[in-house]
Amino acid sequence: MRLRLPRTSRDERRAATLAVLIVVLALAAVFFIIDVFTDLGEYGLGWHIALELMATVALFISLGLMMLELREMQSRMDSLDRGIRAARGDMAGLIGGFFDRWQLTAAEREVALLILKGFDNDAIAGFRGVAVGTIRAQSASIYAKAGVDGRAQLFSIFMEELLAEPQATEKGGPEGPPRSS
Structure with missing residues (x-):
């Protein structure tokens, strides 16, 4: 969507x-x-x-x-x-980079993207034609792979990247959040 x-x-x-x-x-x-x-x-x-x-x-x-x-x-x-289109492309590349780093499956990528768009579990389940429990399980797997506790922290990873200085994002690409020990 x-x-x-x-x-x-x-x-x-x-x-x-x-x-x-x-x-x-x-x-x-x-x-x-x-x-x-x-x-x-x-x-x-x-x-x-x-x-x-x-x-x-x-x-x-x-x-x-x-x-x-x-x-x-x-x-x-x-x-x-042109700037807006470039930013959209950059954001798509940034998201894809994080998803690659976290080794998300195709289904997890789709769920993660819908989470980032602000949809709740019920809506995501409806879009994908699966049970809400399946979405909860996939969400938990996404959060674990990303090293975050929930939606807000997942979203904050990308907000930090958007708000970061341009030099920081150009150097090494997406590095992901610090992992809790």
Whole structure:
């Protein structure tokens, strides 16, 4: 089961609003430029036409600046999206590294992943189509292999890795928690 974050964010709404404003400004700019050239041909260059021409130039400059801002905003959103995808990939690799170190079976890996996602034993049993007792036994085996006492400690292993300084996680990969003696 894969949980997804909502796609509508404040930045996406801002980008969409900015795009709509750009379209409206572009339509207004086209109208004004046509009006200026029509008036220029009809009346010649006077103070009114000069004022309309300056307003039209300012409109085109605003349009250009808004287009640059939209492009920069989309670039920032793409960068953030790449970062989130990289973090997800890193987290998946980190989890897989711990699971390999602990030598979890395929069934234990699936149960451990569901535990990390926050599901309780009843829900996990329902997803997997097995008895709750089976999930309890697999959970106990996971905790023993990981050297932890329960869900909270299992979860804390991964939280510590997420919050660790980048240099610490790059050196040796997942090392697992300290084992109690």
